[in-house]
Amino acid sequence: MTNDQCSIEFKHVTKKFGAATVLDDVNFGIKKDKITTVLGFSGAGKTTLMKHILGLTMPTSGDVVVLGTAINHIGELELREFRRNFGMVFQYAALFDFLTSFENVAFPLREFTKMSEEQITDKVMGLLVSVGISKEAAYRLPSELSGGMRKRVGLARGLALDPHIMLYDEPTSGLDPITTHMVYDLMRETHYNNVHNGFTSVIISHDIHATLKYSDEIVFMENGHVVEHLDVESFKKSENPVIRRFLEL
Amino acid sequence: MKQMVEKRIEILGTTVLDLLLGLGGFTNYTMKTIFWTFKPPYRWKLLFDQIYFIGNKSIFIIFLTSSFTGAVFAFQIYVGMKVINADSFIGPIVTIALAKELAPVLTGLVVAGRCGAAMAAQIGSMKVTEQIDALEVMGINSYQYLAVPRILGATLSLPLLSGIFLLIGYGGAWLIGTQVIQIDDAIFSSKISDFMDLGMVAEGLIKAAVFGYLIGIIGTFHGFSVTGGAEGVGKGTNLAVVWGMITVLVVDFFLTSFLTKIL
Secondary structure (H helix, E strand, O other), rough: OHHHHHEEEEEEEEEEEEOOEEEEEEEEEEEEOOEEEEEEEOOOOOHHHHHHHHHHOOOOOOOEEEEHHHHHHOOOHHHHHHHHHHEEEOOOOOOOOOOOOOHHHHHHHHHHHOHHHHHHHHHHHHHHHHOOHHHHHHHHHHHHOOOOOOOEEEEEEHHOOOOOEEEEEEEOOOOOHHHHHHHHHHHHHHHHHHHOOOOEEEEEEEOHHHHHHHOOOEEEEOOEEEEEEHHHHHHHHHHOOHHHHHHHO | OOHHHHHHHHHOOOOHHHHHHHHHHHHHHHHHHHHHOOOOOOOOOOOOOOOHOOOHHHHHHHHHHHHHHHHHHHHHHHHHHHHHHHHHHHHHHHHHHHHHHHHHHOOOOHHHHHHHHHHHHHHHHHOOOOOHHHHOOOOHHHHHHHHHHHHHHHHHHHHHHHHHHHHHHHHHHHHHHHHOOOOHHHHHHHHHHHHHOOHHHHHHHHHHHHHHHHHHHHHHHHHHHHOOOOHHHHHHHHHHHHHHHHHHHHHHHHHHHHHHOOO
């Protein structure tokens, strides 16, 4: 795989916390335009992997290259600028609880752009409508929204700055099966609406059924290693016993 | 016996190590907040929101504390001074005590309880619900966004609240002195100008500003240090109040020693 095809590359990344090795010589790339899910059991190193992509954690050795920049070699201020390339949906949405849905989505626009309030209102309402949030719900606080609605507002907030890479950390955790599929449909729709810009979606999950249905590629992790990195069809046919066990769940 | 000694040494070692780690973490945090205070963007709205919360929203409790403190203190001084026939000194004694000690210290204690706890609880609950991670992922420094306005807000609000405490406390003392104890109003007031100077007021205001800074930094530090869930937030809040109050009382001693020499 050439560098041009990947928006994220892990180059022999090892991460140690004291004596514990959380990532062990991880070496792979996440392709542009694809929905890639990082799958694995709890404690496999998925969240640490995602924190490396965001530059929230630095590798003990190796390089993390995102959109052609080795983010473990840039300064803190530059890294903060760089993070605007990312949109992120957190496990429990992580909406600011002192702001309404509208204000949550407007937050990054007010912080980082010089858009007028009128332009911000147009953009925010457009984003909220695109994720299925009504005008009435837009002016509610996160505590007044259901889990699924919070995730959708979180998605709208993540998309506000037109990111190149969208990250989802356990996006459907705590949701019922129907809402889970609604959220995944929305994520897929979001991805393919933006894909012409080289948009990349990375999902951290252990929901095997949704992953098989909605992903293009799967990275399977176990004990800090990448065990397999395959497209969905090849993944289904994998003979790896750990993956077989996962698939049979 | 040997085992017991070893155990004690181990406990002592762990305690010292924890203390040093805590101190190191706090120093590191303080340096970071100082660094981010001077880095743009300057978020004036957040600062004014904090001044409103810490200052304006504390006025009622400051009013209550100061009026009764002034009144009770005037009564107590009267009881003592009456014996030596010096009850006309109630005014200056109460006012000097209020200006130099009672106003900044009691304001500090009230704000440490009310706002230090709120700072730790707000930041702590944001931490456990990943809202701080969300800020960081957006490229916003959470210290700059959450800690700096609170620390500056407390530093600026405390002298104002302490000034209000002094005025209302004086009012309480005046009411008791002139209306209950029946000291002549002119004597009560004139003695104050004989014994008080601006240095005393400045001492109280400087102390209040230092207490405000310390309450802000301790409250926000314990918010950022929260781990776990609701229990962690409760623990952080508790630590913010306890350490905030202890710090006000201890630092007051050293500040008094220092400021009385230079003012």
